[in-house]
Amino acid sequence: NAGVTQTPKFRILKIGQSMTLQCTQDMNHNYMYWYRQDPGMGLKLIYYSVGAGITDKGEVPNGYNVSRSTTEDFPLRLELAAPSQTSVYFCASSFRQGMDYTFGSGTRLTVV
Amino acid sequence: QKEVEQNSGPLSVPEGAIASLNCTYSDRGSQSFFWYRQYSGKSPELIMSIYSNGDKEDGRFTAQLNKASQYVSLLIRDSQPSDSATYLCAVRESGGTSYGKLTFGQGTILTVHP
Numbered sequence: 001n002a003g004v005t006q007t008p009k010f011r012i013l014k015i016g017q018s019m020t021l022q023c024t025q026d027m028n029h030n031y032m033y034w035y036r037q038d039p040g041m042g043l044k045l046i047y048y049s050v051g052a053g054i055t056d057k058g059e060v061p062n063g064y065n066v067s068r069s070t071t072e073d074f075p076l077r078l079e080l081a082a083p084s085q086t087s088v089y090f091c092a093s094s095f096r097q098g099m100d101y102t103f104g105s106g107t108r109l110t111v112v
Numbered sequence: 113q114k115e116v117e118q119n120s121g122p123l124s125v126p127e128g129a130i131a132s133l134n135c136t137y138s139d140r141g142s143q144s145f146f147w148y149r150q151y152s153g154k155s156p157e158l159i160m161s162i163y164s165n166g167d168k169e170d171g172r173f174t175a176q177l178n179k180a181s182q183y184v185s186l187l188i189r190d191s192q193p194s195d196s197a198t199y200l201c202a203v204r205e206s207g208g209t210s211y212g213k214l215t216f217g218q219g220t221i222l223t224v225h226p
Contacts, residue, residue, distance in 0.1 A: 033213070041218050041219070042218040043156070043216040045215075048213060090155055097213075098212030098214050099204070099212070101214065103156055105154075106154075106155050
């Protein structure tokens with residue numbers, strides 16, 4: 001099994017550009033999460049989903065949007081990229097609420 | 113806002129020593145606590161979970177929980193250079209609308225030197 005797959009692994013964006021970070025899981029998990037990790041910091045929750053069609057904001061949602069049209073996919077959309085969005089983005093999924101997270105390998109994003 | 117605080121690092125210990133990592137949390141209703149290990153440039157991986165007061169041992173790792181003091185710790189015995197990583201404390205939020213999301217601490221960088 002692939003687990004949680006994130007693409008791309010690296011990306012450089014110019015200020016004002018937009019992009020979508022892809023996240024796919026093949027474990028039939030209902031719960032999916034997007035976190036960002038700034039250098040030397042822990043993980044901060046951006047958005048999460050408890051099932052297809054259901055999403056909600058986390059701690060730091062400004063500048064991001066998500067959708068969950070299928071159980072497998074949970075893309076994160078960045079609109080009008082800003083330098084403050086330079087970070088490493090991790091997608092995670094879990095079978096039970098907040099338990100046994102499986103993380104993707106991350107996307108390192110730089111906004112210049 | 114629920115908060116999770118970890119002891120400031122970085123922490124450096126000699127090989128074979130005990131490394132002690134500490135974490136406090138603000139959500140008094142939390143019942144589930146986790147320690148993740150993150151190697152440089154990699155994603156976090158779960159190494160320990162603890163739900164009841166007291167100690168839980170798994171090989172060289174021991175997690176300790178004191179809910180009254182809102183304190184959780186991780187001890188690594190016989191530390192090895194391969195234990196050098198960032199250790200993240202995570203607390204599962206309580207409350208019906210939280211959906212059990214995890215709140216992470218800022219991490220403690222551990223270096224084990226030969």
